[in-house]
Amino acid sequence: MHKSLRITGLTLLTxxxxxxxxxxxxxxxSQNNSGSAGQAKEQAGEPYQLGxxxxxxxxxxxxxxxxxxxxxxxxEKLNRAGGINGHPVELTILDNKSEETEAVLAVKKLIEKDxxxxxxxxxxGPSMAMVNIVQNAKVPMVSMAAASSIVEPVSERQWVFKTAxxxxxxxxxxxxxxxxxxxxxxxxxxxxxxYGDGGKAAFTAAAEExxxxxxxxxxxxxxxxxxxxxxxxVKASGAQAAVVWAIPPSASIxxxxxxxxxxxxxxxxxxxxxxxxxxxxxxxxxxxxxLPIGKLAVASQIPDSDPQKKVLESYIADYQAKYNTLxxxxxxxxxxxxxxxxxxxxxxxxxxxxxxxxxEKNTSGFVGISGVFNMSPxxxxxxxxxxxxxxxxxxxKWQLLE
Amino acid sequence: xxDQLMQLLxxxxxxxxxxxxxxxxxxxxxxxxxxxxxxxxxFAAIGSLLAISLYAAGIPSTVAFILSIALVxxxxxxxxxxxxxxxxxxxxxxxxxxxxxxxxxxxxxxxxIWGTETYSLPAFTKGGPLFIGGAAVNPQSxxxxxxxxxxxxxxxxxxxxxxxxxxxxxxxxxxxxxRLVGINPGTVSFWAFMGSGALGAAAGIFIAPVxxxxxDMGFMLGVKGFVAAVIGGLSSVGGAVVGGLLLGVLxxxxxxxxxxxxxxxxxxxxxxxxxxVRPQGLLGVLGERKI
Numbered sequence: 189m190h191k192s193l194r195i196t197g198l199t200l201l202t203x204x205x206x207x208x209x210x211x212x213x214x215x216x217x218s219q220n221n222s223g224s225a226g227q228a229k230e231q232a233g234e235p236y237q238l239g240x241x242x243x244x245x246x247x248x249x250x251x252x253x254x255x256x257x258x259x260x261x262x263x264e265k266l267n268r269a270g271g272i273n274g275h276p277v278e279l280t281i282l283d284n285k286s287e288e289t290e291a292v293l294a295v296k297k298l299i300e301k302d303x304x305x306x307x308x309x310x311x312x313g314p315s316m317a318m319v320n321i322v323q324n325a326k327v328p329m330v331s332m333a334a335a336s337s338i339v340e341p342v343s344e345r346q347w348v349f350k351t352a353x354x355x356x357x358x359x360x361x362x363x364x365x366x367x368x369x370x371x372x373x374x375x376x377x378x379x380x381x382x383y384g385d386g387g388k389a390a391f392t393a394a395a396e397e398x399x400x401x402x403x404x405x406x407x408x409x410x411x412x413x414x415x416x417x418x419x420x421x422v423k424a425s426g427a428q429a430a431v432v433w434a435i436p437p438s439a440s441i442x443x444x445x446x447x448x449x450x451x452x453x454x455x456x457x458x459x460x461x462x463x464x465x466x467x468x469x470x471x472x473x474x475x476x477x478x479l480p481i482g483k484l485a486v487a488s489q490i491p492d493s494d495p496q497k498k499v500l501e502s503y504i505a506d507y508q509a510k511y512n513t514l515x516x517x518x519x520x521x522x523x524x525x526x527x528x529x530x531x532x533x534x535x536x537x538x539x540x541x542x543x544x545x546x547x548e549k550n551t552s553g554f555v556g557i558s559g560v561f562n563m564s565p566x567x568x569x570x571x572x573x574x575x576x577x578x579x580x581x582x583x584x585k586w587q588l589l590e
Numbered sequence: 591x592x593d594q595l596m597q598l599l600x601x602x603x604x605x606x607x608x609x610x611x612x613x614x615x616x617x618x619x620x621x622x623x624x625x626x627x628x629x630x631x632x633f634a635a636i637g638s639l640l641a642i643s644l645y646a647a648g649i650p651s652t653v654a655f656i657l658s659i660a661l662v663x664x665x666x667x668x669x670x671x672x673x674x675x676x677x678x679x680x681x682x683x684x685x686x687x688x689x690x691x692x693x694x695x696x697x698x699x700x701x702x703i704w705g706t707e708t709y710s711l712p713a714f715t716k717g718g719p720l721f722i723g724g725a726a727v728n729p730q731s732x733x734x735x736x737x738x739x740x741x742x743x744x745x746x747x748x749x750x751x752x753x754x755x756x757x758x759x760x761x762x763x764x765x766x767x768x769r770l771v772g773i774n775p776g777t778v779s780f781w782a783f784m785g786s787g788a789l790g791a792a793a794g795i796f797i798a799p800v801x802x803x804x805x806d807m808g809f810m811l812g813v814k815g816f817v818a819a820v821i822g823g824l825s826s827v828g829g830a831v832v833g834g835l836l837l838g839v840l841x842x843x844x845x846x847x848x849x850x851x852x853x854x855x856x857x858x859x860x861x862x863x864x865x866x867v868r869p870q871g872l873l874g875v876l877g878e879r880k881i
Binding site: 253406421450 | 593594597598600601604605608701705706707708710712713718719721726728800801802804806810842843845846850851853854
């Protein structure tokens with residue numbers, strides 16, 4: 189009897205190991221979503237190779253899918269119009285499954301393919317994982333993720349650029365709002381990953397400078413199904429507002445939990461929730477959420493005098509014609525990354541170092557979807573506070589607040 | 591502070607009843623066939639995704655739910671015939687490895703059909719949260735807990751109080767003897783997988799409004815359900831529910847009072863502790879039997 193118990197225990201332990209093995213196996217065996225587009229058109233010129241590493245599946249897929257769709261649309265359009273100086277563009281898109289290791293493998297594959305530049309990733313963690321590789325291989329990379337640490341310090345990131353507004357820019361926008369409303373005691377909740385940590389670092393620093401006290405600081409996992417435990421601390425703390433740094437679906441779940449618990453303080457999110465999926469998944473709980481966002485989401489509400497208005501409207505029209513749905517700010521990051529690189533290749537030719545120099549030195553006043561880019565040797569993001577607006581969710585739509 | 595403890599308790603009970611449902615399905619198949627079905631979480635994911643698709647296609651919710659439960663039950667039976675039955679004479683460990691293979695294939699299938707998007711179902715009953723002792727309780731949590739209790743009582747009645755239940759349990763303990771008295775272990779195993787498919791799908795549908803659904807949610811559910819089942823002793827339906835609720839409440843208190851980062855590690859720590867200190871589980875009496 190005693191012996192059989194021991195054997196049973198051993199078998200159960202083996203089973204546990206098997207489960208862990210299944211996790212690894214499951215990751216390795218799921219599909220490698222690679223697609224290449226644009227080789228249909230054979231022209232006089234040799235095709236230019238570009239690569240993209242996108243979070244198409246996994247936790248950040250709500251970001252990656254619109255980015256992939258935007259890139260496919262843009263490369264098709266570019267090749268139909270004759271490519272870059274008569275050279276068609278061949279874009280290889282690889283899926284990193286929202287994981288750091290997969291991103292590293294994918295970018296190595298692309299570099300072996302001799303791509304001129306790499307676009308990606310969609311989220312901050314995988315982007316950070318690629319930084320060292322492209323730095324060593326001297327390949328220009330344009331990330332579409334938020335954390336400012338992706339491009340800073342620039343002295344160690346000469347080859348890395350990014351198009352999403354930095355968490356520092358977003359934080360400034362939120363702090364200005366908090367101060368204007370006289371909210372000085374806030375709760376800060378963030379995802380336990382690079383995106384959440386970047387937001388947390390930027391927010392903590394800016395809050396201290398501006399006399400705002402963070403009374404509770406909590407984290408949650410991207411795969412968590414219930415954030416009520418973290419929110420109970422917020423409720424007990426007497427915070428005047430809650431700032432959440434996350435992306436859907438966890439951002440939607442925490443919003444639902446927030447309303448279910450009957451918390452009535454203002455709920456402020458980051459630009460990580462800037463897609464319709466966030467509102468959809470939160471099922472009504474998103475009403476009243478305030479967040480800074482790129483102008484794309486409220487393109488029809490911004491004044492005609494805005495320099496971005498025309499670019500925004502043409503992107504929306506193109507995207508709607510092709511996919512029959514509205515684009516979101518993540519697709520916008522991809523639009524910017526693609527067009528920045530294309531503009532640089534146009535002038536610099538197919539040379540990695542020349543493309544990098546062109547991106548850094550000659551990107552000024554580039555009107556994109558996420559804002560007007562002014563890159564410099566000190567700033568590889570190139571976006572200011574004017575690239576964002578504050579919006580509130582009203583009747584399931586984004587409503588300009590200012 | 592008492593408010594906070596109360597809130598954490600309810601939040602833990604919600605999570606716990608989700609784990610308990612998966613654990614119940616695991617224990618059922620284990621009791622009847624001696625196979626630990628590690629694809630159980632995938633049954634929940636596919637059932638939930640099917641129901642969401644049917645509901646989105648305009649089929650009334652109740653019909654959509656019943657239809658998807660029936661479809662997943664058929665899937666369970668089909669997989670048993672295709673993968674488990676041919677290997678019925680193999681060792682327990684081989685069968686477990688087969689179910690891991692099934693779980694990976696099902697996840698791949700779900701990825702192909704539904705993609706990587708997150709889906710959600712509307713809550714079964716409209717209206718805001720209920721307040722019990724200063725803590726907010728989501729009405730959907732009560733549905734989930736209700737399903738767990740209902741399933742528990744049905745299974746308990748079946749296994750402990752009916753002749754058929756005792757007969758199928760006998761089929762695990764001694765195949766040859768069961769055959770001699772007219773029980774066909776093959777047929778019993780087929781029905782067990784149908785049942786666990788149906789139960790998994792029902793669990794998936796009930797939790798979808800709370801947790802939302804993705805193609806890969808089955809994996810984490812499967813692991814937590816497995817831990818819950820082992821805590822409870824693997825062969826006891828009551829133990830599965832106790833194990834699930836205990837795990838959920840522990841996780842919730844751990845996230846709320848200690849650190850939210852530690853929460854997922856807790857499941858494995860508890861599992862190891864139970865296996866080392868009390869391998870027969872909290873309520874289990876584990877004799878000589880095939881795992």
